[in-house]
Amino acid sequence: MKKSFYLLLGLLLVCGIYQACAPEELPGSIYGTVVDKATGEPIKSAGVELSPSGLKTVTGSEGQFEFTELDPGKYTLIITKTGYLDGVSSTIEVKPGQQAKGDVQIEKLPPALKVVDDNRQEISTLDFGSAIDDVARSFSLFNDGTESLEWQITVTADWIKSVSKIEGVLSAGATQSLIVTIDRTKLKSGENTTTAHITSNNGSKQLTITATGPILATLNTLAATNVKTTTATLNGEILTDGSPKYSERGFVYSESSMPTLGSCIQKITSTLTNSKTYSATVSGLTKGKTYYVRAYAINAGKEAYSTNEVSFTPSDALPQVTTQTVTDISRTNGRATFHGTIVDAGEPNYTERGFVYATTHNPMVGSDTKIVAAGKGTGEFSANASNLQVGNVYYVRAYATNTQGTAYGEEKVADFKAISPQVTTVSVEIKSNTSAYCIGKITNAGDPEYTERGFIYAKIQNPTLDDSSVTKVTVAKTSSAQFEKQVTISGLTQGIFYVRAYAKSSASISYGTTIKLEHPDYTAYIALPTFRHNAYTYRVHPAFDSHMSWYQAINACDNLTYGGYSDWVLPSKDVLNTMYIHRSQIGGFTTGYHNSEYWSSTAESEDYAYFQSFYDGDLESEDKDFHKYVRCIRKED
Numbered sequence: 142m143k144k145s146f147y148l149l150l151g152l153l154l155v156c157g158i159y160q161a162c163a164p165e166e167l168p169g170s171i172y173g174t175v176v177d178k179a180t181g182e183p184i185k186s187a188g189v190e191l192s193p194s195g196l197k198t199v200t201g202s203e204g205q206f207e208f209t210e211l212d213p214g215k216y217t218l219i220i221t222k223t224g225y226l227d228g229v230s231s232t233i234e235v236k237p238g239q240q241a242k243g244d245v246q247i248e249k250l251p252p253a254l255k256v257v258d259d260n261r262q263e264i265s266t267l268d269f270g271s272a273i274d275d276v277a278r279s280f281s282l283f284n285d286g287t288e289s290l291e292w293q294i295t296v297t298a299d300w301i302k303s304v305s306k307i308e309g310v311l312s313a314g315a316t317q318s319l320i321v322t323i324d325r326t327k328l329k330s331g332e333n334t335t336t337a338h339i340t341s342n343n344g345s346k347q348l349t350i351t352a353t354g355p356i357l358a359t360l361n362t363l364a365a366t367n368v369k370t371t372t373a374t375l376n377g378e379i380l381t382d383g384s385p386k387y388s389e390r391g392f393v394y395s396e397s398s399m400p401t402l403g404s405c406i407q408k409i410t411s412t413l414t415n416s417k418t419y420s421a422t423v424s425g426l427t428k429g430k431t432y433y434v435r436a437y438a439i440n441a442g443k444e445a446y447s448t449n450e451v452s453f454t455p456s457d458a459l460p461q462v463t464t465q466t467v468t469d470i471s472r473t474n475g476r477a478t479f480h481g482t483i484v485d486a487g488e489p490n491y492t493e494r495g496f497v498y499a500t501t502h503n504p505m506v507g508s509d510t511k512i513v514a515a516g517k518g519t520g521e522f523s524a525n526a527s528n529l530q531v532g533n534v535y536y537v538r539a540y541a542t543n544t545q546g547t548a549y550g551e552e553k554v555a556d557f558k559a560i561s562p563q564v565t566t567v568s569v570e571i572k573s574n575t576s577a578y579c580i581g582k583i584t585n586a587g588d589p590e591y592t593e594r595g596f597i598y599a600k601i602q603n604p605t606l607d608d609s610s611v612t613k614v615t616v617a618k619t620s621s622a623q624f625e626k627q628v629t630i631s632g633l634t635q636g637i638f639y640v641r642a643y644a645k646s647s648a649s650i651s652y653g654t655t656i657k658l659e660h661p662d663y664t665a666y667i668a669l670p671t672f673r674h675n676a677y678t679y680r681v682h683p684a685f686d687s688h689m690s691w692y693q694a695i696n697a698c699d700n701l702t703y704g705g706y707s708d709w710v711l712p713s714k715d716v717l718n719t720m721y722i723h724r725s726q727i728g729g730f731t732t733g734y735h736n737s738e739y740w741s742s743t744a745e746s747e748d749y750a751y752f753q754s755f756y757d758g759d760l761e762s763e764d765k766d767f768h769k770y771v772r773c774i775r776k777e778d
Contacts, residue, residue, distance in 0.1 A: 167238030172207040175200045175220050175228070178246040187222040187247070193613045213237045220245050224287030224313075234740030253285030254292065254341050256348050257316075264348070267337075269323055271353035273385055273441050277322045278300075280348065282339065285312040290341045294319070298335035300327040301350065321350060326442045328354030357445035358383035358438040362392075363418070365453040367461070369488045369528055370428045373453055375409060377436030379416045384444065387438035389413075394434045397448055401602035402437065426455040460487035460541035462494070464550030465521075467537055470557070471489045473589040475529045477555045479512065481539025483519045487548070490517070491541040496524055498537040498555065506540055506547050526555070531589060531648055559648030562587030564594065572627060574634045574705070577658055578624040581592040581616070581642030593645040594618060596628055597640050603655050604641065613643075634660045634705025666704020670727045671777075674719040678777040681720070681727050682709060688768035691750045694740045698773040709773040714751040714760060716774065721758055730755045731770060 175187045183204025190197045191208050200206045213235050220228035228247035235241050258264050258280060267278050285292050293308035305320040337348040375392040393405035404410055411419040431454045465480035476727040479496040499509035510603035512524045539550035563585035570578045579596045595615035597604050604611045616624040630638055642653035669680045680702060694711050701709040712720060724730050730735050737756040744750045745762040752769050753760045
């Protein structure tokens with residue numbers, strides 16, 4: 142047992158002594174050099190970071206660096222240097238007590254050429270726009286690298302007048318300002334585009350340069366006018382103004398087709414106005430030669446021509462004459478005044494001028510009526526025509542004649558169709574049972590003037606003088622437009638009449654509005670009740686206020702005048718019986734037991750006559766001296 146104890150104790154001592162005597166793990170280190178990959182030259186002042194420890198250092202003058210007292214393990218070096226790409230080493234293993242070598246190569250950044258504006262913002266286009274004064278624009282080259290750049294610019298467009306500098310050397314971080322100047326006169330119409338090629342010892346750039354050339358006006362050449370022996374008027378029109386707007390316009394002419402400013406005999410300018418059409422007079426022409434003309438315009442120094450041309454040949458010329466409106470037309474007197482204007486006397490001057498007229502279009506000298514107007518030269522002239530007939534329409538033209546022939550103005554009309562008088566019916570007022578007071582007014586005397594005026598009336602609506610039933614009442618013509626008359630109308634109380642004013646000329650008759658005349662008595666009459674008996678219609682007068690004898694009843698009806706009628710009678714017993722049957726329709730009867738008896742005109746004997754009770758309908762006879770009720774009747778026509 143004791144032996145085993147000492148054996149165990151010995152083992153423990155041996156183990157303790159072994160632990161105490163075992164060597165500790167020693168730190169290691171990394172060293173190396175950072176060099177330029179392309180040249181192998183050492184790089185000083187480069188940053189070196191050790192990962193993952195985060196330790197940092199800077200390379201010395203020979204590019205050397207070192208990290209010491211490092212725990213054994215695996216590390217990576219990260220190298221940074223301005224002007225170089227960041228460098229990362231491969232994995233480096235540090236062993237206890239040993240040095241590990243970690244050389245690193247880094248690559249230099251290439252030079253960086255940029256095309257920029259004033260704010261150092263990169264641009265790819267330089268746009269001059271369309272403004273005529275915008276001829277210079279600037280941009281800059283910027284070296285964003287670490288080494289100098291050699292550069293040059295190439296531009297081939299002929300409208301690029303100059304570039305302030307076309308080559309040079311640009312230090313690292315430096316800027317070169319450049320100015321491009323253009324010649325707008327060499328721009329084609331519309332959009333112009335070219336490319337500036339910028340090359341360097343390390344790459345190239347392209348800058349697109351744009352400019353809008355003037356948009357040329359479009360024109361049309363119109364026919365020449367007023368062509369004479371040595372002069373003519375040239376005419377044109379601007380279809381579109383162009384941009385910028387044309388600053389000059391006119392004509393070019395030549396003896397050859399399609400003249401231009403470079404090939405014409407002469408250019409003739411025209412004053413600038415807001416009108417799209419324009420003209421100019423050319424002189425010094427040769428009679429018999431043919432000339433060709435084109436309209437032209439200038440936009441920002443650029444020439445624009447019409448695509449068409451016109452030609453003309455100077456020769457002796459007809460006069461130019463116009464016709465004005467015919468005035469002072471008098472249909473009553475058959476007269477009118479014609480007017481014309483000589484615009485140009487012609488070459489040679491006209492020898493006669495005047496007017497021709499006819500009832501057919503386009504009257505001609507030699508075949509239609511002519512009026513010669515004295516005078517010469519240009520300007521207005523006139524002549525009076527007579528014996529013109531009412532109802533005709535005359536067509537009139539001014540004319541002028543020279544050795545070349547006769548020139549005519551446009552056609553005017555002298556309308557001799559009659560103008561009807563105009564009349565109104567102002568008022569018609571009933572004054573008595575046989576008359577009405579009528580007032581009319583002439584609002585237009587007509588041409589020829591009216592010769593008769595007055596009123597017409599009849600029982601038909603809208604009466605005219607052509608109606609056989611019409612009665613006419615004339616009113617003497619005076620200087621007053623208004624006329625009036627008390628018109629006698631027989632039978633006015635017996636119906637409705639229609640009255641209107643009229644005015645009559647040698648050519649026509651005019652009427653005023655129709656006024657309806659309805660006499661108050663007749664109005665009351667037609668409101669009376671009616672009934673039918675043996676196919677006749679009877680109208681019933683209201684009952685009288687009191688009873689009367691048979692003799693008085695016969696006399697009252699015979700002497701009754703009402704509604705314009707005096708043929709009232711007392712009804713016979715048969716008619717009275719029909720009235721009883723229709724008593725409710727007729728109305729106005731008394732029907733009480735003691736006061737409902739009405740006389741008939743039928744006598745039973747010398748002293749007795751029939752009556753009928755409207756209480757029970759009994760038909761009886763009674764002494765003619767007795768008093769009873771009366772209703773008069775009238776048989777309608």
